[in-house]
Amino acid sequence: MDERITVEICMGTTCYVMGGAQLAGIADRLPEEWKDRIAVKGMRCSGACQQGDRVGRAPFVRVGGKLIAEADEGKVLAAIREALAH
């Protein structure tokens, strides 16, 4: 299988101010051996930050289609590792 895993970082205002801005540069910090297997891009607000009490759970990042709340670099890297293993 040669499909890239897509990492989508929410660029909506809530996520951006709650940490998405720092995550946007993650592409440059990925381990060398992952770089051609991962595609990092921005996404628009999916509405996840507006559901119930979820506003406090920003920033949101989607890794291989799976939504991660309160995303930080450690969580995103762990999700990528898991996606690569499958």
Ligand code: FES
């Ligand atoms: S701003 Fe990111 S989910 Fe709404």
